[in-house]
Amino acid sequence: SRSINLAVIPGDGIGQEVVAQGLKVLNSVLPQDVKLETKEYDLGAQRWHRTGETLPDAELEALKRHDAILLGAIGDPSVPSGVLERGLLLKLRFAFDHFINLRPSKLFPNTATPLAGRPEIDFVVVREGTEGPYTGNGGSLRTGTAHEVATEVSLNTAYGVERVVRDAFERAAARPRRKLTLVHKNNVLVYAGHLWKNTFDRVAAEYPSVTTDYLHVDAATIFFVTQPERFDVIVTDNLFGDILTDLAAAVSGGIGLAASGNINPTGAFPSMFEPVHGSAPDIAGQGKADPTATILSVALLLRHLGYESEAARIETAVSADLAERSADTVRTTDEIGDALALRVAG
Amino acid sequence: SRSINLAVIPGDGIGQEVVAQGLKVLNSVLPQDVKLETKEYDLGAQRWHRTGETLPDAELEALKRHDAILLGAIGDPSVPSGVLERGLLLKLRFAFDHFINLRPSKLFPNTATPLAGRPEIDFVVVREGTEGPYTGNGGSLRTGTAHEVATEVSLNTAYGVERVVRDAFERAAARPRRKLTLVHKNNVLVYAGHLWKNTFDRVAAEYPSVTTDYLHVDAATIFFVTQPERFDVIVTDNLFGDILTDLAAAVSGGIGLAASGNINPTGAFPSMFEPVHGSAPDIAGQGKADPTATILSVALLLRHLGYESEAARIETAVSADLAERSADTVRTTDEIGDALALRVAG
Numbered sequence A, B: 001s002r003s004i005n006l007a008v009i010p011g012d013g014i015g016q017e018v019v020a021q022g023l024k025v026l027n028s029v030l031p032q033d034v035k036l037e038t039k040e041y042d043l044g045a046q047r048w049h050r051t052g053e054t055l056p057d058a059e060l061e062a063l064k065r066h067d068a069i070l071l072g073a074i075g076d077p078s079v080p081s082g083v084l085e086r087g088l089l090l091k092l093r094f095a096f097d098h099f100i101n102l103r104p105s106k107l108f109p110n111t112a113t114p115l116a117g118r119p120e121i122d123f124v125v126v127r128e129g130t131e132g133p134y135t136g137n138g139g140s141l142r143t144g145t146a147h148e149v150a151t152e153v154s155l156n157t158a159y160g161v162e163r164v165v166r167d168a169f170e171r172a173a174a175r176p177r178r179k180l181t182l183v184h185k186n187n188v189l190v191y192a193g194h195l196w197k198n199t200f201d202r203v204a205a206e207y208p209s210v211t212t213d214y215l216h217v218d219a220a221t222i223f224f225v226t227q228p229e230r231f232d233v234i235v236t237d238n239l240f241g242d243i244l245t246d247l248a249a250a251v252s253g254g255i256g257l258a259a260s261g262n263i264n265p266t267g268a269f270p271s272m273f274e275p276v277h278g279s280a281p282d283i284a285g286q287g288k289a290d291p292t293a294t295i296l297s298v299a300l301l302l303r304h305l306g307y308e309s310e311a312a313r314i315e316t317a318v319s320a321d322l323a324e325r326s327a328d329t330v331r332t333t334d335e336i337g338d339a340l341a342l343r344v345a346g
């Protein structure tokens, strides 16, 4: 009999609320014969305030033994910027070698977009997750003085770039439009840029069915708002991917709908699924958070674990739910979760 | 009697065409008693193909003796990516210590925006121009092999950050809304981020009349499309400023209207004014390019040289021209230049 041994990190702010709905839908969509075990991990701002710990080794080890991780949101204004991000969220992404940060964007019917004319939006960003300016390399000299020098180093390896580029080509080749756009800034960041571009061009030769394109990151932001329909799959660096996927979320229904997967496709470590949005402390505990992004992240989780039809059922349910909701009814976090749990029920 | 000794670098693609209109309007707006001298510099793709040179020392020296520089656009697909950008455009910005890269965004009446509901947009990005990931620091090891490592180093100094932050506070204090937003990514890029944030907070204490705000760069892109009216003045790093100003241009009338100034406010070196758009080789020589961005850059140039009323006249003319143009008449580059030259004529 099948089983899923899931680690749950609700985290901070609205994390707890949205994760509860994600689990509700997960329970509802899974066939009877799949045994779901969940274990909650108390990590985030409260834990840090209480114990000073962000991610103790013992918990990192324990997390390793799960099939996957569902994460709500990390971060709180009461914690110095960077402490939880680097000590917990990024630590997990790096420790578990989540080199694919998968972020699909789809403009569902009947959802808000700031763009006039509601263009067709249906693309996926394959963001590199373990290199670039996110490696924590850098430092500061004469800190706090008038002579301070602070550096940030973007690290890029052939190994790291090639594996994400290959993954993106595979994904592009499997989609109907078969188009892959590399986004970088190789006219300025020439060293990293050449590594990315050369790798991309070399791998492209193995995928003659995939149409390729290159855009500088600044130009890409223009097309995100003027011609988002031109994108199918995008592959990009960790930082550019961070920036572009928030913009992508904004134009395709808002941050309340944007799902993501931090994936290690080799299976060597558990992959981690989380909404793109943050902990939103301003609305925490009020039942106002939209759990849809978390629920769509559960779909990505299921797909990653091989439950394709269950994943698709969640996505279809979300699409139907959005299409049928009335613009003037404001639903609570719980009501949205209930509605989706009902729709996916077998 | 007054005089302006202007260097003109038409550059590549549509550069020549748009610069011609910029000069036309400049000639038209200047009072009789101002002697305008212009000297054209043949720099860009053609020069590089002919001689292999991007910016010879002699020309750099000669450029130094001008009051200001008007630049069209640099870059051509026939030149390897980075050669002209780093050897010419960025070389000028760095050699002349253009630490203020000023990029105003205003949604004029009757202009295209991809945003539904035409929000009010009237902000200015003060982009740092001489540091960050643009310094050319970095390298690659085992280049072209499966073991390549490529780095890019973002350099940030207290000196460099403080001068641009101060400039931004001055600009914010002089505007009616008096609001300044710092954009960075200090939850990940903690070394550079702390230097920027600490400097910003310290200088803020000297400007009690200015309301301040901080946004991560990813969140800033969301607000650019959902709430652009929240911005007044933005100060940010060189790379974040590059990305955000293309997005700003896209939402506020398009890249055909976005002006910029690479400014050294000390006057130690000539400042350089250029449209944000590139050389657009696909439409070069066809009279299709919109010269408005260059003409608005001429306004920034005049303001920098102390010709405030002439600068304002150009901006008023552009606003009136856009308001009165009919959506179905497509005007040539030349016609737009003529119309604006006529409007600003004294």
Ligand SMILES: CC(C)[C@H](C(=O)O)[C@@H](O)C(=O)O
Residues within 6 Å of the ligand: A075, A085, A086, A089, A090, A242, A276, B187, B188, B218
């Ligand atoms: C919270 C932060 C560290 C994180 C990132 O920069 O990756 C977030 O913005 C995201 O996109 O998941």
Ligand SMILES: CC(C)[C@H](C(=O)O)[C@@H](O)C(=O)O
Residues within 6 Å of the ligand: A187, A188, A218, B075, B085, B086, B089, B090, B242, B276
């Ligand atoms: C051409 C390129 C080097 C330049 C930059 O990145 O600054 C351009 O994008 C700009 O914004 O002026």
